[in-house]
Amino acid sequence: MLMEKWSTTTIADFRRTLLAWYDQEGRDLPWRHDQDPYHVWVSEIMLQQTQVNTVIPYYQRFMAAFPTVEALAHAAEPDLLKAWQGLGYYSRARNLQRAAQQLVTDYHGQWPRTAVALQDLVGIGPYTACAIASIAFKEVVPAVDGNAFRVFARLLLIDADIAQPKTRQLFFDAIHPIVDPQRPGDFNQAVMDLGSSYMTAKNSDPAHSPVRRFDASYRDNRVLDFPVKTKKPRPKLIPYYGLLVHSPAGDLVVQRTSQQMLTGYWTYPLVTKADLQPDEAPEPTTLAADITAIEQRWAQDYHLAVTFQPLGGQAVSQTYTHQRWQVKLLVAEVSSALDLTYFPGEWVPREQVKALPLPKVQEKMMQRWAKSRSAVNK
């Protein structure tokens, strides 16, 4: 395996160079105004798989709404989910609150101060634990995230596949002796700033990097060969029907269960073909046949007599990490608020639907429905 070796002199030189650049050019971010572990923690969770510019307004609103660990621990779940709406990976929000409750009850408000101990909190894995421990508690550990992978794969010519979980330990061991023991938190954050400026995945600019003279991949003109990362399969297409049902009491909405993705968020009822024909062999069906099957299902299972009409135009599409939803919309207008005793949903007045925690796919369905109504009224 390729791997550049650095002398202790080179390591000291690198630390000075990196931190001098960070002191001059490091970004002024809302969560960098102090080393409060709560601030570091919330920002690190939000920043998982999410870009800085996206996080900033969420972080500011979140701190205004939940200024302390105690406030977060006692927050109402709908308020929490609403604050997280649009950030994605929603289990992060619920885990954040669960960990806040752990801190209050199990730790009596006293933060564990090491990376190892921090990982006992829900949602804090190896990366986030090291980030908090180094920034808030000055533990000398590398925070091995995507930036660290990219930066040190290039600097040190490490060609291990970063898509493999075991590779994380290899990078940890390689970076650990390089971390500045006096300023571990600043070291880690400097690496992140480097990884999101001069050493990005695509439009990197290694020629002007402050650590160019340490960059073996630049020296060898092989910058884009690193890091090595195997590709993931394309998202699988899943056809859905989105059921837009309106009554004098409002729109029919359902809350996603813990068995489903987008847990706790609200959508119009969604059904897949698999829901309509639970048997293994998915036979090709027509739109009319699917509508009939849905209507029969609603009559039998939910005691709801509803007639659906297809809503014209393109289906709503939503791409997730491993699924691609294609949602065809069906509309039903009912003259009275049907009894929902047997249906796991609620009638909500249209103006109040927007106040619920909603995923992006729901916002798209709402827009499409509103657009069709305004077209009719012209």
Next chain:
DNA sequence: GAATCGTGGAC
């Protein structure tokens, strides 16, 4: 170890 879990930006 592989699969799962959201969204927005860049090209």
Next chain:
DNA sequence: TGTCCAAGATT
């Protein structure tokens, strides 16, 4: 429109 990417953790 499609593709890849962005401060990962959990099961």
